[in-house]
Amino acid sequence: MGVLLLVDELTKSVGDRMLFENVTFGINEGDKIGIVAKNGTGKTTLLNIIAGKDTPDSGSVTFRTDIKMCYLSQLPELKPGATIIEACLDGGGKIADAVSEYESALVAGDNDAINASVHKMDALGAWDYEDRVRQMLTQLDLADVSAAVDHLSGGQRKRVAIARAVMQYPDVIILDEPTNHLDVEVIEWLENYLKRQRVTLLMVTHDRYFLDRVCNRIIELDDRTAYFYDGNYDYYLRRRAERIEAMNAELARVKNTLRKEQEWMSRQPQARAGKAKFRIDQFYDLKERSKQRHREDNVKLETSAGYIGSKIFEAEGITKKFGDKVILDDFSYTFARYEKLGIVGANGVGKSTFIKLLQGLIQADSGDWNVGETVRFGYYSQEGISFDENKKVIDAVTEIAEDIEQNGVHVAPMQFLQKFLFSVPDQQKYIHTLSGGERCRLQLATVLMRQPNFLILDEPTNDLDIVTLGILEEYLSQFKGCVIVISHDRYFLDNVVDHLFVMEGNGVIKDFPGTYSEYAAWREECDRQKRLEDRQSDEKTSKSERTVERKEKLSFRERKEFELLEVEIEALNSEKAELDRIFNSGGTINDVAEKSARYTEIVNILNEKEMRWLELSEKA
Numbered sequence: 001m002g003v004l005l006l007v008d009e010l011t012k013s014v015g016d017r018m019l020f021e022n023v024t025f026g027i028n029e030g031d032k033i034g035i036v037a038k039n040g041t042g043k044t045t046l047l048n049i050i051a052g053k054d055t056p057d058s059g060s061v062t063f064r065t066d067i068k069m070c071y072l073s074q075l076p077e078l079k080p081g082a083t084i085i086e087a088c089l090d091g092g093g094k095i096a097d098a099v100s101e102y103e104s105a106l107v108a109g110d111n112d113a114i115n116a117s118v119h120k121m122d123a124l125g126a127w128d129y130e131d132r133v134r135q136m137l138t139q140l141d142l143a144d145v146s147a148a149v150d151h152l153s154g155g156q157r158k159r160v161a162i163a164r165a166v167m168q169y170p171d172v173i174i175l176d177e178p179t180n181h182l183d184v185e186v187i188e189w190l191e192n193y194l195k196r197q198r199v200t201l202l203m204v205t206h207d208r209y210f211l212d213r214v215c216n217r218i219i220e221l222d223d224r225t226a227y228f229y230d231g232n233y234d235y236y237l238r239r240r241a242e243r244i245e246a247m248n249a250e251l252a253r254v255k256n257t258l259r260k261e262q263e264w265m266s267r268q269p270q271a272r273a274g275k276a277k278f279r280i281d282q283f284y285d286l287k288e289r290s291k292q293r294h295r296e297d298n299v300k301l302e303t304s305a306g307y308i309g310s311k312i313f314e315a316e317g318i319t320k321k322f323g324d325k326v327i328l329d330d331f332s333y334t335f336a337r338y339e340k341l342g343i344v345g346a347n348g349v350g351k352s353t354f355i356k357l358l359q360g361l362i363q364a365d366s367g368d369w370n371v372g373e374t375v376r377f378g379y380y381s382q383e384g385i386s387f388d389e390n391k392k393v394i395d396a397v398t399e400i401a402e403d404i405e406q407n408g409v410h411v412a413p414m415q416f417l418q419k420f421l422f423s424v425p426d427q428q429k430y431i432h433t434l435s436g437g438e439r440c441r442l443q444l445a446t447v448l449m450r451q452p453n454f455l456i457l458d459e460p461t462n463d464l465d466i467v468t469l470g471i472l473e474e475y476l477s478q479f480k481g482c483v484i485v486i487s488h489d490r491y492f493l494d495n496v497v498d499h500l501f502v503m504e505g506n507g508v509i510k511d512f513p514g515t516y517s518e519y520a521a522w523r524e525e526c527d528r529q530k531r532l533e534d535r536q537s538d539e540k541t542s543k544s545e546r547t548v549e550r551k552e553k554l555s556f557r558e559r560k561e562f563e564l565l566e567v568e569i570e571a572l573n574s575e576k577a578e579l580d581r582i583f584n585s586g587g588t589i590n591d592v593a594e595k596s597a598r599y600t601e602i603v604n605i606l607n608e609k610e611m612r613w614l615e616l617s618e619k620a
Contacts, residue, residue, distance in 0.1 A: 002029050010059035023226040032201040034211045037221035039437030039465040043204045047176050070170040074177045076161030078149045085145035088164045098126045136163050155181045155347040175203035180462050183347045184488050206466050208491040308453035308481050310337050311372035318367035327353050329507025340483040342493045345503030351486045355456050378452025382459035389432035404449050420445045436463035453481035461489040490516045518596050525603050554619045562616040569609050576602045
């Protein structure tokens with residue numbers, strides 16, 4: 001595999017803060033590289049430099065000649081006033097330009113322009129390209145290609161930008177947080193698409209399942225240096241732990257040696273007379289090396305919550321519609337103490353509306369929310385901070401409270417903000433200058449400082465780095481209160497919630513008793529079962545319609561195998577049905593991990609045996 005681009009000795013600083021220094025690496029054809037780091041260490045800046053949208057302080061980026069690259073930023077820009085199909089074809093090369101001209105000619109009704117564009121489409125073989133673009137847009141749930149991009153939601157605009165990027169068929173795709181603002185089904189589609197394609201990827205994402213399943217190399221930015229790992233995210237975690245352990249062991253050895261050399265240096269000068277100068281130089285080198293340390297400056301969340309009674313909330317016959325769009329239809333539910341619920345569903349089904357109805361921020365058309373007297377909501381909204389953008393961080397927090405209690409200990413706002421990685425200088429920043437990750441940390445701080453006993457988190461994983469996400473997951477797992485989380489981060493959901501509300505649209509909500517991964521496995525099994533039933537139905541129809549033909553007979557061995565398969569399939573289906581009954585019972589499930597693993601194993605075995613049964617049934 002050839003080298004597509006080479007990053008050589010890149011150094012970049014912002015003001016007096018060094019982001020990274022002398023970073024060097026190459027990207028080979030077929031590499032799928034994920035960049036991971038804490039917020040503020042320069043991940044997006046590195047992508048911008050490679051994409052030519054920023055310049056380094058020193059160093060260079062060299063591309064192989066005739067390399068085509070596409071960059072998908074966090075907030076992609078689409079041509080104002082364009083339709084979806086026009087935006088998708090924008091910048092796609094000669095073929096895309098020909099398709100765009102043809103579409104414009106059709107809209108204008110100009111026969112001469114239509115004829116000219118038809119000839120151009122024929123010459124470039126562009127007809128098939130347009131079909132592929134439309135097919136991809138349909139897969140991304142953007143079937144109305146004539147809709148204006150100006151009226152699309154953030155998630156829909158991101159999907160248009162994804163389609164535009166992949167349909168340019170570039171040699172290298174650079175993705176900056178591609179999963180932000182996408183629903184889980186689209187993330188899984190993109191994940192599967194990128195796994196299958198031979199395209200070369202360089203991306204920044206906090207979606208750990210995405211990193212684990214797509215990437216074959218990981219680059220970690222830490223302490224101004226880049227570390228490289230040839231493997232997926234799980235491999236990176238193991239090797240990173242080994243690296244940190246080795247660094248700490250080396251640091252301990254250096255400090256131990258330094259103590260001995262310090263004694264020697266502390267003697268009277270005459271005691272050192274005639275000693276080799278290199279030993280003195282070595283002492284100062286050891287002293288400098290002893291100052292190096294692996295910095296783990298992490299957000300520090302403490303599990304504190306106000307008392308919450310046994311009554312949380314009861315929903316009775318809640319109905320909510322916006323015109324013809326049904327969000328909830330006669331919804332009733334009793335929320336239990338310490339319950340941790342995840343809400344998933346496609347963009348636009350009403351996930352955020354649901355939690356706003358619960359808090360009384362939006363009024364229901366009918367029905368009642370009966371909320372317990374001791375419930376104190378803490379709401380993290382995906383709309384972000386509602387502070388005055390011209391206020392300083394410390395002033396905005398002090399306005400809420402000048403004294404904050406955490407586990408019985410009173411702290412000042414300045415001390416509290418330091419737990420969320422806002423140093424004293426950072427606390428003097430104006431809010432409008434904060435990065436996306438800093439805004440998320442500030443909003444999280446303002447939510448938790450009130451000591452809520454019922455946390456409602458709407459897309460909390462956007463813009464948070466992987467380290468902070470892990471700390472937030474641990475905090476929520478130990479939180480002595482109730483939690484509702486809306487998230488597209490499957491890893492986050494698996495580690496936080498006990499069960500899911502799956503909002504399917506038209507007011508339909510399915511309560512699934514398990515994690516997102518268990519739900520995905522169950523959904524895949526349902527789809528597989530339906531495909532099998534459809535296939536069997538097609539086979540029966542085909543047999544009844546076609547003329548009876550002479551068929552190859554089963555051999556004695558095949559007939560025995562066929563009979564044994566029927567028995568085995570029946571037993572496996574019975575075991576699977578029993579597991580389905582347990583998962584759908586709504587009760588506490590013992591050994592859920594073991595049962596889930598067995599469920600997946602049964603599904604895989606059934607796939608193989610049913611396919612073999614179908615092959616043999618053709619001869620029976």
